[in-house]
Amino acid sequence: MAKISIEDVSFSYEQDKKNNFVLKDVSYSILPGDSVLLLGPNGSGKTTLLKLIMGLLKPTKGKIRIDDADTSKASVFEISKKVSMIFQNPEKQFFAETVREELSFGLKNRGLREEEIKKKVEEVAKKFGLFEYLDKSPFDLSGGEKRRLSIASIIILDPEVLIVDEPTAGLDFQYRNLMISIIRGFLETRNKSLVVATHDIDFGLRIANKAAVINEGKLVWSGDVVSLLREEEIFSKGILAHTFTSSLISRVISQSNVDFQKVVKILEELTEGLM
């Protein structure tokens, strides 16, 4: 289990000028077991924050610690032992000649024994419906299979913290549901945590227990998802917008006091007939 502390972080892409801050004075902690929904309009700084957590960017001010390690001093390799990220359009990152090699790569880097790698790769491939393609080229897979492989190659590393950027953009109904079941499966293990940046609030409500809202580089709200749904100002000010589904959930839980998890479950049952 890993704890991520974001301490008073500001970031500017123009390091020399130190103005034009994309993020400004952001402080937030991600604890083991947290599943955090990172929300905010286009261009608010969500992806930048994720890259900072991964150590791909260094804060201009402030620091980010993963447990006790400062990310601006640790190597990306060190950070990736605990935290793994699934990027937007992850299927663009394949490089291996076979699905098996693609899945084995990260494990080899960690120095696992060959039999151990083989066992893990086959287990994960089965879970993701990729077993029969193990000796095929990743580039010969269909769009949906490619996306499954890209996620499988991260999940196989068994990170303590999983970070995902816009996982549902451009996904159809079935793959969106597949993404939900994969993420839920990951969170079943105790003390794993998740940070997901998304515009798809309906998707987010099905997997998250906490939310953080960024607007114009500032953290303007944080708390649990149920409180977010009771929060009127964030929505009335136009920082976030409700979908029909989220506004319905919001009204049912705040005006009628029905349990949030129960509402989500019933809504899922309504669409289940289509699966």
Added chain:
Amino acid sequence: MSTEESRKTIIRIRNLSFKYKNAEKNVLDTINFDVKEGEFVLITGPSGSGKSTLARILTGLIPNSYPGDLSGEISIMSFDPRRNKIYEIAQNVGLVLQNPENQLFALTVEDDIAFGPENLGLERKEIKERVEWSLSVVDLQKERHKAPFELSGGLQQKVAIAAVLAMKPKILILDEPTSYLDTLSAIKFAYFLNELKRELNLTIILIEQKIDLFFKFLSRIVVMNEGKILIDDEPDVVMNFCIRNKIPINIPLQLLIIRTLGETYDGKKLYDYQVDDYKMLFEKIINDR
């Protein structure tokens, strides 16, 4: 005769099949598809069902930029992409892509919009008029000197549309234009698109997964699967068909709630209800369990 029926058919497709070069099987398989002037048609379906391929044919990118085996009858305002060049079709059919960043390249909004008309070899005065007109249609006059990349996703998508409108097309085709937009921008975009259609008397073909955002504006919905058209009809008819046959697409939740409660609430259009009405209906579903 109703106005719907008296409208002119501007796209007519018969027995259309297409196979990309070196591919094993057809991406489109004997498609029949008509669009009448002024319609707002939404095309949906799982990934890989052939939606984007159809858009590429309607804009002439297939076979001009993507080679392959194309067969069947095609008439897009009497153009046929096998006989006509992309630029001829582009003056009648505009294409807006999923990610505006893939479509924008100039240093200022103005230059991006002027690029198409410049390439048509129009006179300076005409180019200037078209740029002004496009900027005003999408309400981006204030941003004209800004770099497209500085703008938010929603505004970038508007620049992409303005650049397409400057070609004065009759038909606008959009391929999942809201994928990268936040919810508020996506909602605004749906209204904007409907206004645009009315003001300019455009015909719109929209490829989209988020059916509920556009539902109330649509003339028809087309559902594709594995290169075929499963159903092509009025929105209500299509939704009922998809629920009955368990077609995995994003059915608007409003409709699922009403259907779950049975016949009682039929006869009223889906969007005549407010969220609070649905809340009452939904609570009835909760209590029934």
